[in-house]
Amino acid sequence: MENDQDILIRCLSVTKQYKKGENLVTPLDTLDLDIPRGDFLAMMGPSGSGKTTLLNLLSGIDQPTSGSIEVDGVAIHALSRRALAAWRARQVGYIFQLYHLVPVLTAFENVELPLLLDDLKRRERREKVEAALSLVGLSDRMHHFPRELSGGQEQRVAIARALVADPPLLVADEPTGDLDRESADAILGLLQTLSREQGKTIVMVTHDPKAAGAASRTLHLEKGQLLEAVS
Amino acid sequence: MTPKAAFNLIPLAAKQLLRHRVRTLLTVLGIAAGMFLYALVESMQTAVSRTTAVQASDVTLVVYRENRYCPSTSRLPLYYEDEIRRIPGVREVIPIQITVNNCGASLDIVTFRGVPPRQLARFAPEIQVTEGSREDWERTDDGALIGENFAARRGLKPGDAFEAAGVRVTISGILTSPNLQDNDVAYVHLPFLQQASRRGLGEVTQFNVRVEDPAHLEEVAAAIDATFKTAEEPTHTQPEKAFFAQAARELIELTGFTRWIGLGAVIAVLGLVANAVLLVVRTRIRENAVLQTLGYPDSAIAWLVLLEGLLLGLAGGLIGAGSAMGFLAISRITFGNEGQVMSITPDPGLFLSGLLLALVLGGLASTYPAWMAVRRPIVESLRT
Ligand SMILES: Nc1ncnc2c1ncn2[C@@H]1O[C@H](COP(=O)(O)OP(=O)(O)OP(=O)(O)O)[C@@H](O)[C@H]1O
Ligand SMILES: [Mg+2]
Numbered sequence A: 001m002e003n004d005q006d007i008l009i010r011c012l013s014v015t016k017q018y019k020k021g022e023n024l025v026t027p028l029d030t031l032d033l034d035i036p037r038g039d040f041l042a043m044m045g046p047s048g049s050g051k052t053t054l055l056n057l058l059s060g061i062d063q064p065t066s067g068s069i070e071v072d073g074v075a076i077h078a079l080s081r082r083a084l085a086a087w088r089a090r091q092v093g094y095i096f097q098l099y100h101l102v103p104v105l106t107a108f109e110n111v112e113l114p115l116l117l118d119d120l121k122r123r124e125r126r127e128k129v130e131a132a133l134s135l136v137g138l139s140d141r142m143h144h145f146p147r148e149l150s151g152g153q154e155q156r157v158a159i160a161r162a163l164v165a166d167p168p169l170l171v172a173d174e175p176t177g178d179l180d181r182e183s184a185d186a187i188l189g190l191l192q193t194l195s196r197e198q199g200k201t202i203v204m205v206t207h208d209p210k211a212a213g214a215a216s217r218t219l220h221l222e223k224g225q226l227l228e229a230v231s
Numbered sequence B: 001m002t003p004k005a006a007f008n009l010i011p012l013a014a015k016q017l018l019r020h021r022v023r024t025l026l027t028v029l030g031i032a033a034g035m036f037l038y039a040l041v042e043s044m045q046t047a048v049s050r051t052t053a054v055q056a057s058d059v060t061l062v063v064y065r066e067n068r069y070c071p072s073t074s075r076l077p078l079y080y081e082d083e084i085r086r087i088p089g090v091r092e093v094i095p096i097q098i099t100v101n102n103c104g105a106s107l108d109i110v111t112f113r114g115v116p117p118r119q120l121a122r123f124a125p126e127i128q129v130t131e132g133s134r135e136d137w138e139r140t141d142d143g144a145l146i147g148e149n150f151a152a153r154r155g156l157k158p159g160d161a162f163e164a165a166g167v168r169v170t171i172s173g174i175l176t177s178p179n180l181q182d183n184d185v186a187y188v189h190l191p192f193l194q195q196a197s198r199r200g201l202g203e204v205t206q207f208n209v210r211v212e213d214p215a216h217l218e219e220v221a222a223a224i225d226a227t228f229k230t231a232e233e234p235t236h237t238q239p240e241k242a243f244f245a246q247a248a249r250e251l252i253e254l255t256g257f258t259r260w261i262g263l264g265a266v267i268a269v270l271g272l273v274a275n276a277v278l279l280v281v282r283t284r285i286r287e288n289a290v291l292q293t294l295g296y297p298d299s300a301i302a303w304l305v306l307l308e309g310l311l312l313g314l315a316g317g318l319i320g321a322g323s324a325m326g327f328l329a330i331s332r333i334t335f336g337n338e339g340q341v342m343s344i345t346p347d348p349g350l351f352l353s354g355l356l357l358a359l360v361l362g363g364l365a366s367t368y369p370a371w372m373a374v375r376r377p378i379v380e381s382l383r384t
Helices: A051-058 A081-091 A107-117 A122-135 A151-163 A181-198 A209-214 B003-008 B010-019 B021-052 B080-086 B117-123 B134-139 B148-154 B180-184 B190-196 B214-227 B240-247 B249-283 B285-293 B298-331 B348-365 B367-375 B378-382
Strands: A007-020 A023-036 A040-044 A066-071 A092-095 A169-173 A201-205 A217-222 A225-228 B060-065 B090-100 B111-115 B128-132 B143-147 B161-164 B167-176 B185-189 B206-211 B235-239 B334-337 B340-343
Touching: A007 A051, A023 A051, A023 A201, A023 A225, A040 A051, A040 A181, A040 A209, A051 A066, A051 A169, A051 A201, A081 A092, A081 B298, A092 A151, A107 A122, A107 A151, A107 B003, A122 A151, A151 A169, A151 A181, A169 A181, A181 A201, A181 A209, B003 B010, B003 B298, B010 B021, B010 B298, B021 B180, B021 B240, B021 B249, B021 B298, B021 B340, B021 B348, B060 B214, B060 B240, B080 B090, B080 B206, B080 B214, B090 B117, B090 B190, B111 B117, B111 B190, B117 B134, B128 B134, B134 B143, B134 B167, B143 B148, B143 B180, B148 B167, B148 B180, B148 B334, B167 B180, B167 B185, B167 B190, B180 B185, B180 B340, B185 B190, B206 B214, B214 B235, B235 B240, B240 B249, B249 B285, B249 B298, B249 B348, B249 B367, B285 B298, B285 B378, B298 B348, B298 B367, B348 B367
Parallel strands: A040 A201, A040 A217, A092 A169, A169 A201, B111 B185, B143 B167
Antiparallel strands: A007 A023, A007 A066, A217 A225, B060 B206, B060 B235, B090 B111, B090 B206, B128 B167, B143 B185, B161 B167, B334 B340
């Protein structure tokens, strides 16, 4: 954190407020956070502490009420809706707890989704999709539909989808929350590999201390503020 | 979104439609029914304007007994022929006796036109005999030269005999003509028809007149009526299509009314597509938010929704307009009134415009759902 060059994400006094009827909820309150490039960060905290809210801000699907978020030098809090969509397509892969695959599409077609927006040739798309699926170990399930896959396999397809456009940042919201221990360990191992071998920066929200253990460090979010865990 | 991206999304939209097979099928059938009605109504309207709208190039006049609107009451002396021929601007004239099986409005009219056989080729050189032979017809007293639409409707061919309105004829040939009326009638020998229908030998129903110059159509008509103004049987002369328009006024009013059916069909299609696509958008709120998370811009999400409407319209239009054309080709509906006939025929131009309209309706109906799909904040949609 000494060297600015190594910082991928810099949040400065980020506040996010929601209106809930008459009340104002403030899940994030003047929060500061630096995430170095290549970091595998686990984020824990009680339910409703604003973990998902923070991930949404980092991944550019939501914008802070005040404060600034810079990712790789881009002030994403100031981008237009349209510019933000283009930015997401290149810079972030989002992994959901419930995978959120499109049920009418095969594993291959689901992973292909982010590439449809690019001016790639069909063959180039196929190569990238096959590479991503092979990376998550699902080369033999390419033409299966989500309903024909196990939860762990579905999540691996979702990771391949998040990876296929080769974004530097991956965010994952409780990616193992719906999986049995064995599948969860496989997913965590995969994320570790991506962090180590591909240099991906990963921000992972989890309730599971064992999952957090897979990360290189853990932050605790409480009452809109971050506390570094001492392990 | 680039054009290539827009193209890449088409299979995705198609797969989404097939996700709810029954719903999609029902919607497509509904659109098809609407477009079927629309195409039929439009075909009828086209037939009416084709047979009644006088064009600048028209050269045919019909001379009729004044104030007599039905072939059975219009009687003109045969000797008028020579007098009409002498009027300046007249190129050719032919006496015609009309006998119809039904003098009111009807869907299946048989119209006999009795003419001096050797005069027909001179009066109407555009008539071509496609089956059988003209010489054969000229030689055969009870021979008939029938229009191709009429032949197809009744399944008649040369050598066949048929009877209508108490007149029995043998078919000598099938004719085709750019003059639409010809394609629906049966030309027979004038003396034969006069005898068979027990009308006076020296009398005909009308004279058809060809003028030298289409610009003088009205002038020549006025000159003819002026000639017979004080005669025992005064005449009323008008362009052939105007004659039809007048003779079939009620019919035309009736078909004019069907425009509302066409409009109703169009509105029903709009509602149907809008409802189907709106339902799709509602059930796919989170899925669209996931696509947005992957970096899909609003334009791509809206395009996906629009595509589903367009594909529904395309499928419904193909089936609806296509089956309307097939229906017309098979049934060859012919409207007739007082001896004038109007065929409703399939028209590729109309098929294409029906298809285009279905596409436009599909697109139009999904603009609101498309807007709905991109209006919500992504995080809110993900939380549903
Ligand atoms: N779109 C929204 N509109 C209104 N309130 C919201 C919205 N999103 C989040 N909140 C509120 O903000 C607070 C933080 O929510 P968030 O989803 O970030 O919590 P979380 O830490 O992810 O919790 P969990 O562990 O249960 O997933 C909650 O009180 C939630 O109700
Ligand atoms: Mg959460």
